[in-house]
Amino acid sequence: MTIRSLADMILYHPFIRWIIPHLEHQVDYLRDNKSRNSTSLGAILLQQDFFQLQLFYFRFVTESLFSFGDRPSIKNPCYKHEATLPSYYMPLDVHITTPLIWTCTGILAVLDVILILLVHRFVNRDSFRKMRGILPLVGGISF
Amino acid sequence: MWTRVLSWGWDWFYNYIFPPGMRFWLPLIFGIGYSVIALGMVWLSLTSVGSPAFTWCLLGGVKGLLSHLNAIFGLGAASKPPIMEGSDQFSVLIFAIFEKAF
Numbered sequence: 001m002t003i004r005s006l007a008d009m010i011l012y013h014p015f016i017r018w019i020i021p022h023l024e025h026q027v028d029y030l031r032d033n034k035s036r037n038s039t040s041l042g043a044i045l046l047q048q049d050f051f052q053l054q055l056f057y058f059r060f061v062t063e064s065l066f067s068f069g070d071r072p073s074i075k076n077p078c079y080k081h082e083a084t085l086p087s088y089y090m091p092l093d094v095h096i097t098t099p100l101i102w103t104c105t106g107i108l109a110v111l112d113v114i115l116i117l118l119v120h121r122f123v124n125r126d127s128f129r130k131m132r133g134i135l136p137l138v139g140g141i142s143f
Numbered sequence: 144m145w146t147r148v149l150s151w152g153w154d155w156f157y158n159y160i161f162p163p164g165m166r167f168w169l170p171l172i173f174g175i176g177y178s179v180i181a182l183g184m185v186w187l188s189l190t191s192v193g194s195p196a197f198t199w200c201l202l203g204g205v206k207g208l209l210s211h212l213n214a215i216f217g218l219g220a221a222s223k224p225p226i227m228e229g230s231d232q233f234s235v236l237i238f239a240i241f242e243k244a245f
Contacts, residue, residue, distance in 0.1 A: 095225075095226055095227075095228055095229060095230075096226055096227055096230050097229065097230065098229070098230050098231040098234050101230060101231070101234040101235060101238050102234055102238075104238060105234065105237055105238040105241055108238070108241040108242055109241045111245070112200070112241050112244045112245050115200075115245045116197060116200045116244070116245060119196040119197070119200065119245075120194050120196060120197045123194070123195075123196035124194075125189070125194075125195055128188065128189070128195040128196050128199070129189060129195075132185045132189065135181055135184075135185050135199075136178045136179075136181040136182040136185065137178065138181070139177050139178055139180065139181025139182075139184070140173075140174045140175065140176075140177045140178030140181060141144045141145075141174065142144060143177040143180070143181065143203075143206075143243070
């Protein structure tokens, strides 16, 4: 695999095309909420993250695990089979390989570091205490 | 959320590690169980020194490790489902830490 083909695979991956407008929406939401009231950016980040980034992770993990490497191709019988079925259908002949797991782990690790640094920067003890009621609820839903 | 996740993955994953009779109880068990765990994590985060948000994320990673240790070695999550055949159990464990850390 060349660097170019790897870059193409990442840039044209359905997940990447899905996440970009989603992230833009997140940025707009954070900006609007910060200007409207005194809620700290970190508190919004955590509330947003625990609800939406967990959902984002779920979609990311599932899409990455099961479609990474299966580029749409006319010659790919798996793709032709999938094209006639709903998007959530799981072909029974797919396997999660170890390199795929390590790749996803690396991507998640980078995301984790960025998000944890942001949270560490913006969420202090008081703002975390204000969220202590909602965190168990959100944890039950999206852990 | 759990109903959707478990229904979506039942035929090709959860069916191999959970008894069929538990199918309709699992979303409730998962939801309540993870809420209780999150409650404990909040308490630990607030009682520990340092940034509680950072501790929360750290505890999330520990939770991911422990839950997947149980899933892999107790339930056979990395060996019984055909989709997981050939995958390295250690890599799944490490993945779980970063998956649950945030």
